[in-house]
Amino acid sequence: MEGQFKRKKRWLTDWWPERLNLKILRQECPKGNPYGADFDYAMEFEKLDLAEVKRDLESLMKSSQDWWPADFGHYGPLFIRMAWHSAGSYRIYDGRGGARRGEMRFPPRINWPDNINLDKAIRLLWPIKQKYGRKLSWADLIILAGNVALESMGVKTIGFGGGREDLWEPDESPDWGPEVEMLTGKERFEEGVLEKPFAATEMGLIYVNPEGPEGNPDPVASAKQIRTAFFRMGMNDEETVALIAGGHAFGKCHGAGPDSLLGPDPSSSDVENQGLGWKYSLGTGKGPHTFTSGFELAWSSTPTKFGISYLKFLFGYEWELTKSPAGKHQWVAKGAPAIIPDAHDPNKKHPPMMLTADLALRFDPIYSEIAKRFLEDPKAFEEAFAKAWFKLIHRDMGPKDCYLGPEVPKDTFIWQESLPKSPFRPLEEKDLQILKESILNSGLTPSQILYATFSCIVTYRDSDRKGGLNGARVRLYPLNTWEVNKPDELRWVIEAMAKIKDNYNREKGADGKGVSISDLLAIGSCAVIENAAQKAGYQVKIPFVSGRVDAEENQIDVLFWEQLEPIACGFRNYIKNPTINKKVKAEELLVDKAQLLTLSVPELVTLYGGLRSLGVTYEKEPFGILSSKAGTLNNEFFKNLLDMSIEWRPLDENKYYYEGLDRKSSSRKWLATRVDLIFSHHEELRSLCEVYAADDGEELFVHNFVKVWTKLIHIDRFDLWREDRSLYKSLVKGI
Numbered sequence: 001m002e003g004q005f006k007r008k009k010r011w012l013t014d015w016w017p018e019r020l021n022l023k024i025l026r027q028e029c030p031k032g033n034p035y036g037a038d039f040d041y042a043m044e045f046e047k048l049d050l051a052e053v054k055r056d057l058e059s060l061m062k063s064s065q066d067w068w069p070a071d072f073g074h075y076g077p078l079f080i081r082m083a084w085h086s087a088g089s090y091r092i093y094d095g096r097g098g099a100r101r102g103e104m105r106f107p108p109r110i111n112w113p114d115n116i117n118l119d120k121a122i123r124l125l126w127p128i129k130q131k132y133g134r135k136l137s138w139a140d141l142i143i144l145a146g147n148v149a150l151e152s153m154g155v156k157t158i159g160f161g162g163g164r165e166d167l168w169e170p171d172e173s174p175d176w177g178p179e180v181e182m183l184t185g186k187e188r189f190e191e192g193v194l195e196k197p198f199a200a201t202e203m204g205l206i207y208v209n210p211e212g213p214e215g216n217p218d219p220v221a222s223a224k225q226i227r228t229a230f231f232r233m234g235m236n237d238e239e240t241v242a243l244i245a246g247g248h249a250f251g252k253c254h255g256a257g258p259d260s261l262l263g264p265d266p267s268s269s270d271v272e273n274q275g276l277g278w279k280y281s282l283g284t285g286k287g288p289h290t291f292t293s294g295f296e297l298a299w300s301s302t303p304t305k306f307g308i309s310y311l312k313f314l315f316g317y318e319w320e321l322t323k324s325p326a327g328k329h330q331w332v333a334k335g336a337p338a339i340i341p342d343a344h345d346p347n348k349k350h351p352p353m354m355l356t357a358d359l360a361l362r363f364d365p366i367y368s369e370i371a372k373r374f375l376e377d378p379k380a381f382e383e384a385f386a387k388a389w390f391k392l393i394h395r396d397m398g399p400k401d402c403y404l405g406p407e408v409p410k411d412t413f414i415w416q417e418s419l420p421k422s423p424f425r426p427l428e429e430k431d432l433q434i435l436k437e438s439i440l441n442s443g444l445t446p447s448q449i450l451y452a453t454f455s456c457i458v459t460y461r462d463s464d465r466k467g468g469l470n471g472a473r474v475r476l477y478p479l480n481t482w483e484v485n486k487p488d489e490l491r492w493v494i495e496a497m498a499k500i501k502d503n504y505n506r507e508k509g510a511d512g513k514g515v516s517i518s519d520l521l522a523i524g525s526c527a528v529i530e531n532a533a534q535k536a537g538y539q540v541k542i543p544f545v546s547g548r549v550d551a552e553e554n555q556i557d558v559l560f561w562e563q564l565e566p567i568a569c570g571f572r573n574y575i576k577n578p579t580i581n582k583k584v585k586a587e588e589l590l591v592d593k594a595q596l597l598t599l600s601v602p603e604l605v606t607l608y609g610g611l612r613s614l615g616v617t618y619e620k621e622p623f624g625i626l627s628s629k630a631g632t633l634n635n636e637f638f639k640n641l642l643d644m645s646i647e648w649r650p651l652d653e654n655k656y657y658y659e660g661l662d663r664k665s666s667s668r669k670w671l672a673t674r675v676d677l678i679f680s681h682h683e684e685l686r687s688l689c690e691v692y693a694a695d696d697g698e699e700l701f702v703h704n705f706v707k708v709w710t711k712l713i714h715i716d717r718f719d720l721w722r723e724d725r726s727l728y729k730s731l732v733k734g735i
Contacts, residue, residue: 071343076149077251083146093197095463098396101167102139111265139164161403199232223364246385252298255326294326297353398465401718424514436527461596468716471551472518518548574618638693
């Protein structure tokens with residue numbers, strides 16, 4: 001017995017690393033929320049006196065604590081860094097990262113080297129969180145603290161939108177990077193290009209190595225990586241310069257001595273440290289003896305006041321390479337006097353210093369031009385910084401309907417992808433029946449209607465609340481050119497829906513009624529599914545709430561959407577090039593997408609089987625349509641997938657396409673992809689398929705599919721969430 005306690009605990013992924021990991025679909029279990037499943041944070045936030053919270057934060061910032069003293073007597077710069085690093089991990093390719101769920105409190109992000117000592121910043125906020133409790137989430141508080149810090153140091157911010165709800169467990173997405181060591185990044189580059197979806201150039205960084213690529217102090221090379229990293233978190237060149245120059249108007253870097261004296265991260269620290277990490281064994285380990293990044297410098301002569309001294313120094317001096325006490329490459333102004341105040345000793349001064357990443361703004365021709373313009377026009381600089389900062393801390397919030405509080409700005413920005421309120425009265429049941437008949441008699445096939453509708457739905461991602469059915473953005477560039485959306489067929493569907501819309505709106509306009517193409521796609525999909533269920537002998541009614549509107553081309557963030565064309569979509573059995581299967585498995589991309597759609601494991605199985613039974617597939621050949629009654633909502637997909645009289649063999653060397661052969665006659669019976677077959681290969685997925693494939697499982701499958709479809713056609717109805725949260729929650733409840 002004694003020996004078993006000496007064994008290191010092993011997880012399934014340790015022993016079987018190639019096994020498809022579904023853990024990401026089990027996150028955010030309602031049982032993990034101490035407030036309970038019915039907790040309504042928006043309602044609690046509305047009770048909050050935001051002005052009082054801000055006063056408390058301002059007071060806190062100017063009251064240095066002995067256990068972690070403030071640089072320059074002001075915690076503002078530390079709180080700005082905390083908010084920035086909370087929001088700055090956002091990336092456009094999957095919307096992950098960001099500040100919307102307060103993930104900064106948990107690993108892996110609290111343990112990243114770029115976030116050293118932000119555990120102290122969060123702990124400093126505890127008295128504020130303790131006072132306001134459930135009315136103020138950690139996610140909102142972390143961002144609000146950064147915003148108030150800017151205001152307390154002279155920045156006129158655009159505003160603040162609350163509404164971020166806390167996560168109660170670590171974000172275990174596997175896509176932060178392939179590296180097994182921190183501060184390495186070669187594995188995420190292929191032929192010099194940073195692979196998608198990554199934005200940071202090294203594991204454990206928010207953006208780039210401030211010392212230069214892989215520690216090489218080359219400002220021009222650094223500029224290239226900065227441009228890539230900031231673009232991949234949704235920022236253009238002007239926003240990038242504004243953020244760097246504005247952020248570096250405050251505070252300092254810390255590298256009082258060698259990194260060999262730095263203790264382990266918070267999760268690895270001894271229990272007596274009570275969740276705090278990075279204990280530094282030089283002097284007091286704090287104040288003037290702090291280690292954070294390993295650089296030791298301040299950028300501005302007024303580090304607690306917004307201004308242009310950073311830009312003045314950047315262009316006003318020539319720069320000489322030197323090293324910090326920790327041995328990091330940094331730059332010192334040649335011949336400059338000691339004019340930078342010390343963070344803790346009023347009798348000390350230092351010469352201006354910069355990071356390699358700072359000099360990138362001077363030596364990159366595009367960045368340099370923008371930075372010089374800001375230097376010459378401080379007002380324009382402050383306005384640009386305020387806009388870029390607001391975007392940084394709100395980019396993952398979704399449309400303005402999701403913003404709460406008295407400081408939400410009136411302006412709407414294209415990156416918010418907000419849609420106007422529908423001008424029409426809600427549709428009644430008789431209207432829905434008329435429209436369903438019109439759609440079913442339009443000449444479109446059921447599979448065409450469902451494919452187009454799902455092509456809208458599957459663009460949604462809860463990570464930043466972008467995309468979805470509302471807006472019907474697949475009508476517009478660039479989504480209407482994506483191969484996976486079947487552009488030619490999509491055009492026929494949209495044209496048919498547009499005719500129905502025009503006829504109906506012309507006829508019902510006098511009564512204040514009308515319909516959008518996005519509503520029609522949802523209505524059409526409901527009609528098809530209800531008919532398909534009836535063919536299988538089941539009477540179902542899909543709940544439906546009208547009010548969707550159609551996005552216009554000028555409401556599309558084209559630069560954003562141009563980056564997002566899928567390389568695969570398992571739900572539609574689409575893959576752009578089967579050779580990618582050698583690098584990333586198509587089924588892994590399916591699970592990733594399912595998580596962005598907020599699907600649980602049972603919901604994934606239900607949706608997938610329903611789409612297959614209804615004939616939704618990209619392939620012209622019937623890959624995955626394991627039924628002789630395609631278009632009928634039955635359980636044949638599951639029955640035939642689990643049929644042991646069938647033997648599966650690969651059709652291509654990439655092992656993506658397969659044929660199902662009768663074991664006795666060797667004749668081909670079915671075609672499928674590896675994404676189809678994973679549902680019978682993977683033990684957990686198979687166990688759920690068995691439930692639906694059983695003789696008594698079909699009715700449960702049909703009714704569960706209705707619940708999942710109801711969820712997906714309403715999940716992006718944030719206008720409805722704003723007006724009637726109880727109705728919204730009932731529609732998106734799922735299984």
